[in-house]
Amino acid sequence: MLKYQHIADELENYIEENKLQQGDKLPVLQELMNQFKVSKSTVTKALELLENRGVVFQVRGSGIFVRRHKRSGYISLISNQGFKKMLEEFHITSKVIELDVRKPTKEAALNLNMGLDEDVYYVKRVRYIQGQTLCLEESYFNKSLIPYLNNEIITESIFNYITNGLGLNIGFGDTFLHVDKLTAEEAKYLELTEGDPKLYVESIYHLTNGQPFDFSKITYNYVQSQFFVQAVL
Amino acid sequence: MLKYQHIADELENYIEENKLQQGDKLPVLQELMNQFKVSKSTVTKALELLENRGVVFQVRGSGIFVRRHKRSGYISLISNQGFKKMLEEFHITSKVIELDVRKPTKEAALNLNMGLDEDVYYVKRVRYIQGQTLCLEESYFNKSLIPYLNNEIITESIFNYITNGLGLNIGFGDTFLHVDKLTAEEAKYLELTEGDPKLYVESIYHLTNGQPFDFSKITYNYVQSQFFVQAVL
DNA sequence: CAGTGGTCTAGACCACTAT
DNA sequence: TAGTGGTCTAGACCACTGG
Numbered sequence: 230m231l232k233y234q235h236i237a238d239e240l241e242n243y244i245e246e247n248k249l250q251q252g253d254k255l256p257v258l259q260e261l262m263n264q265f266k267v268s269k270s271t272v273t274k275a276l277e278l279l280e281n282r283g284v285v286f287q288v289r290g291s292g293i294f295v296r297r298h299k300r301s302g303y304i305s306l307i308s309n310q311g312f313k314k315m316l317e318e319f320h321i322t323s324k325v326i327e328l329d330v331r332k333p334t335k336e337a338a339l340n341l342n343m344g345l346d347e348d349v350y351y352v353k354r355v356r357y358i359q360g361q362t363l364c365l366e367e368s369y370f371n372k373s374l375i376p377y378l379n380n381e382i383i384t385e386s387i388f389n390y391i392t393n394g395l396g397l398n399i400g401f402g403d404t405f406l407h408v409d410k411l412t413a414e415e416a417k418y419l420e421l422t423e424g425d426p427k428l429y430v431e432s433i434y435h436l437t438n439g440q441p442f443d444f445s446k447i448t449y450n451y452v453q454s455q456f457f458v459q460a461v462l
Numbered sequence: 463m464l465k466y467q468h469i470a471d472e473l474e475n476y477i478e479e480n481k482l483q484q485g486d487k488l489p490v491l492q493e494l495m496n497q498f499k500v501s502k503s504t505v506t507k508a509l510e511l512l513e514n515r516g517v518v519f520q521v522r523g524s525g526i527f528v529r530r531h532k533r534s535g536y537i538s539l540i541s542n543q544g545f546k547k548m549l550e551e552f553h554i555t556s557k558v559i560e561l562d563v564r565k566p567t568k569e570a571a572l573n574l575n576m577g578l579d580e581d582v583y584y585v586k587r588v589r590y591i592q593g594q595t596l597c598l599e600e601s602y603f604n605k606s607l608i609p610y611l612n613n614e615i616i617t618e619s620i621f622n623y624i625t626n627g628l629g630l631n632i633g634f635g636d637t638f639l640h641v642d643k644l645t646a647e648e649a650k651y652l653e654l655t656e657g658d659p660k661l662y663v664e665s666i667y668h669l670t671n672g673q674p675f676d677f678s679k680i681t682y683n684y685v686q687s688q689f690f691v692q693a694v695l
Numbered sequence: 696c697a698g699t700g701g702t703c704t705a706g707a708c709c710a711c712t713a714t
Numbered sequence: 715t716a717g718t719g720g721t722c723t724a725g726a727c728c729a730c731t732g733g
Contacts, residue, residue, distance in 0.1 A: 251672075252672060281514060283634070283636075286633060286634060286668075286670075286672055288670065288671050288672065291671070294672055296634070296672075298636045298666075299572075300638060303638060306539075306639070306691060307691055307693035307695075308695075339532075399695050400519060400694070400695065401516070401519060401529070401692065401693060401694045401695055402692075402693050402695060403516075403531045403690065403691075403692055404690060404691045404692075404693065405533060405536060405688070405689070405690045406539070406661075406687070406688070406689040406690070406691075407684075407687060407688055408641055408659045408660065408661045408682070408684035408687050409659060409684060410659055425659075426641045426642060426643055426658075426659030426660070426684070427641065427659070428639075428641045428661070433531075434695075435519075437519075437521065438521050438524070439484075439485060439519055439521065439527055439529075449641070451640075451641035451642060451659070454639070454640060454641050455638070455639070455640055456638070456639040457636065457637060457638045457639070458539060458540055458636075458637045458639075458691065459634065459635075459636055459637075460540035460542070460634060460635050460637065461633070461634045462540075462541075462542070462632050462633065462634055462635060462667075
């Protein structure tokens with residue numbers, strides 16, 4: 230375990246356990262250096278991580294403060310928390326509609342940067358949040374990178390399996406958002422009415438070496454779609 | 463100008479000018495150290511910045527590569543580019559509907575962390591992208607932090623004025639997203655039909671010292687609403 | 696195994712805040 | 715002006731990639 234990762238985790242736990250609120254002050258740098266027996270740079274690195282995750286903000290000449298928005302029930306659009314943790318927090322479950330190995334569509338091949346004759350795993354799921362329909366999801370996984378999937382895996386967290394089961398490192402993701410009207414088929418799966426609003430999201434996830442391994446198209450139930458993003462400007 | 467900022471800018475320009483594509487390789491660390499005559503840590507810091515902005519990705523043992531998605535016409539949801547630059551890039555203009563000093567609503571006061579008897583600047587605008595309606599925006603600015611606004615300022619970029627005109631430092635923002643149906647009033651301003659889909663976004667922006675100065679409620683025209691987010695996981 | 700990026704240190708010096 | 719975070723350095727050592 231990296232030192233700065235460890236420190237970041239400890240601080241995040243500390244904030245969580247003590248239910249610290251927006252603006253609450255954390256120990257100063259010198260104190261953290263002593264407490265964790267590391268150099269200033271290492272503490273700084275840990276705090277940068279937390280700052281970028283929206284957990285704290287630092288003010289020169291003043292101190293380190295907790296950053297906490299006041300709203301609950303919002304899903305992080307760029308889940309910087311663990312995927313599995315998030316699923317549990319929101320009681321998200323899945324029903325698998327389809328799962329098979331096939332050739333990619335042109336669109337999927339383009340986004341996954343692979344040939345039309347190579348294999349992908351195709352996954353179609355409906356996901357539920359606290360018993361309500363949350364979204365309809367179609368995913369394409371490059372089979373040369375993700376060699377095996379089964380029903381059990383995709384009912385749980387695919388990303389958790391990729392990280393812990395396959396030992397792959399997920400690097401970054403590009404996410405594209407539109408708003409539109411539901412088609413008849415989408416409405417059926419989401420238990421809504423054709424023409425109702427939808428949030429449509431396309432994502433391409435890459436390994437740390439830059440290879441795209443997952444292209445996903447998600448249609449969200451507008452009633453359940455509450456997202457937030459915490460940015461550092 | 464900070465060294466690592468300068469290096470990040472130079473590299474971003476270099477990528478832009480040479481029209482480098484996803485996966486193109488940049489000079490190695492040692493070379494960048496020599497070129498800019500700085501230490502390894504400083505180059506690393508510059509590259510971390512670019513990595514978090516979604517401009518490059520680094521692969522240990524291999525090199526530094528350009529990160530570029532293939533889609534154009536999408537607006538960054540968390541504009542990590544300059545605000546003014548973005549407006550120009552997308553030809554975004556504004557029409558001011560209302561501008562006055564008033565007392566905040568309960569909602570605005572809560573989000574701006576101020577009293578109901580303090581003053582805010584209230585701004586209501588319709589924004590256009592390449593001549594089409596983009597969004598209807600209502601903003602509340604804490605007057606004790608933003609003491610003056612006029613029609614000219616808010617027709618251009620308010621954030622540019624706050625940064626360069628007032629010399630304030632914008633720190634971070636919390637953004638909340640919903641999808642819903644347009645009300646009659648919103649439809650009128652956006653030249654759409656009541657009941658059409660909308661993307662509704664609430665944002666709270668804070669100065670670097672953590673004080674919230676802007677609470678905004680934006681309703682987007684779903685036809686023009688194409689956003690992207692680049693995340694590092 | 697040579698080359699590349701990642702972590703960590705110890706310390707100097709700078710910029711800003713609070714009192 | 716004491717205290718706090720931010721930048722930058724020089725260098726040691728580690729982890730991973732690719733021929």
